[in-house]
Amino acid sequence: MTGTTSAHADSNNTATSLPLWPAPYAKEPVNATVTVPGSKSLTNRFLVLAALADGPSRLRAPLHSRDSALMIQALRQLGATVTEVPGEGRFGPDLEITPLDPAAAGAETAIDCGLAGTVMRFVPPLAALRNGVTVFDGDPHARKRPMGTIIEALIALGVPVAADGGRTPSALPFSVEGTGEVRGGHLIIDASASSQFVSALLLVGARFSEGLHLEHVGKPVPSLDHITMTVEVLRSVGVMVDDSVPNHWRVSPGPIRAFDQRIEQDLSNAGPFLAAALATGGTVRIPNWPAGTTQVGDQWRSILTAMGAEVTFQDGTLTVTGGPEIMGADFDETSELAPTVAALCALASGPSRLTGIAHLRGHETDRLAALVAEINGLGGDAEETADGLVIRPAALHSGVVHSYADHRMATAGAILGLAVEGVEVEDIATTSKTMPEFPQMWEAMLQRTEDASDHDEASN
Numbered sequence: 001m002t003g004t005t006s007a008h009a010d011s012n013n014t015a016t017s018l019p020l021w022p023a024p025y026a027k028e029p030v031n032a033t034v035t036v037p038g039s040k041s042l043t044n045r046f047l048v049l050a051a052l053a054d055g056p057s058r059l060r061a062p063l064h065s066r067d068s069a070l071m072i073q074a075l076r077q078l079g080a081t082v083t084e085v086p087g088e089g090r091f092g093p094d095l096e097i098t099p100l101d102p103a104a105a106g107a108e109t110a111i112d113c114g115l116a117g118t119v120m121r122f123v124p125p126l127a128a129l130r131n132g133v134t135v136f137d138g139d140p141h142a143r144k145r146p147m148g149t150i151i152e153a154l155i156a157l158g159v160p161v162a163a164d165g166g167r168t169p170s171a172l173p174f175s176v177e178g179t180g181e182v183r184g185g186h187l188i189i190d191a192s193a194s195s196q197f198v199s200a201l202l203l204v205g206a207r208f209s210e211g212l213h214l215e216h217v218g219k220p221v222p223s224l225d226h227i228t229m230t231v232e233v234l235r236s237v238g239v240m241v242d243d244s245v246p247n248h249w250r251v252s253p254g255p256i257r258a259f260d261q262r263i264e265q266d267l268s269n270a271g272p273f274l275a276a277a278l279a280t281g282g283t284v285r286i287p288n289w290p291a292g293t294t295q296v297g298d299q300w301r302s303i304l305t306a307m308g309a310e311v312t313f314q315d316g317t318l319t320v321t322g323g324p325e326i327m328g329a330d331f332d333e334t335s336e337l338a339p340t341v342a343a344l345c346a347l348a349s350g351p352s353r354l355t356g357i358a359h360l361r362g363h364e365t366d367r368l369a370a371l372v373a374e375i376n377g378l379g380g381d382a383e384e385t386a387d388g389l390v391i392r393p394a395a396l397h398s399g400v401v402h403s404y405a406d407h408r409m410a411t412a413g414a415i416l417g418l419a420v421e422g423v424e425v426e427d428i429a430t431t432s433k434t435m436p437e438f439p440q441m442w443e444a445m446l447q448r449t450e451d452a453s454d455h456d457e458a459s460n
């Protein structure tokens, strides 16, 4: 980290100075083997389920990052016990969780959601099942993220949700008044702004006395892979879910079985490392790539192939080798992979179009606006469309990539910096949202290049 800083206005328009990280420029093709920390989406789903389970559970090789720490803290405040125990994961201890007791009366508590969508959407329905008042707030930008659907859903379920002065809120901050019991039944929501609204309600639905029949009405639900993940995770702990009718999910009431679960590595966070193979014309290997998974990051195999890489999967290792150039391509519904894809598109020799990602405007920042501003700030040619981006080839030059407190904007800047000399990424520490080890791992990936060594000492 240099002592350089960038003058910047945060989402409250307060002038701030954030450190600039000189993104390593790759003088030669990378040749590295990389293991990444556990999946954010799986870790935080299993943490919620452990808090509602019928006995103590264990998470093996979970993610340890800001988003998982915020979830753990929230569950502790609601009455669950979460204890770190030694494990075999290389990125931190395992977790043992003793569930919360909904009948126990709890004092009013204030939960910090940070900027974590999984905390701000998954925990309020859980608080509805607790006996007591829970207040929710988060980072300045968290107050701008879509929350209306989850608030309206809780109110429709008979759970009081209020903001200051007793008005009905449409965003953070707000309080949830739980009584320890929710009847459930048929609930209609509009989940077009985020799949997390569906996941949040499904995760707790089995603990509603009548279960839950959730119906979506409105524009299509985005990030459907994440709902499939929720359904599969629920089934793995004995919850019956019927998702046979599109836009309807039926969760039967019943216990959530305590579990001992190993968390897959985060395939979305594997993305920037795999992208490094294309950005430098080198090779990156990721061992322990799951043979079957519900993670959206499994799409890297087809995405990177379409961009001209050679992708092989053998003996559990995914190997990606970049070609002499990156090919532009069209991609629909890349969800949380989009910033990484966009960075590669900005380095491509042909045009690309990303569609089906309008809802990225409600992510950690307005990602469509941020990607256009930062790619064009380096001399690129990116344009926002109604539901995505068009990115055309252009010669890029040095400059600062602003990260907007968004971990995936910061890693997109790092990818650009591999191929463009003199890129500085503002606030690289924001990667701690899901991968605190990112800057060290990125530099280690390049050092291995210089050493011509491709060995990773340990695997997850």
Ligand SMILES: O=C(O)C1=C[C@@H](OP(=O)(O)O)[C@@H](O)[C@H](O)C1
Pocket: 040, 041, 042, 117, 118, 193, 194, 195, 196, 199, 222, 223, 226, 335, 336, 359
């Ligand atoms: O449920 C989850 O774990 C997630 C769902 C998706 O949210 P959206 O549906 O809002 O895109 C994804 O982008 C986010 O990173 C994680």
Ligand SMILES: C=C(OP(=O)(O)O)C(=O)O
Pocket: 115, 116, 117, 118, 336, 363, 364, 408, 434
């Ligand atoms: C959209 C994302 O996060 P969140 O879980 O905060 O919605 C993301 O990680 O890309």
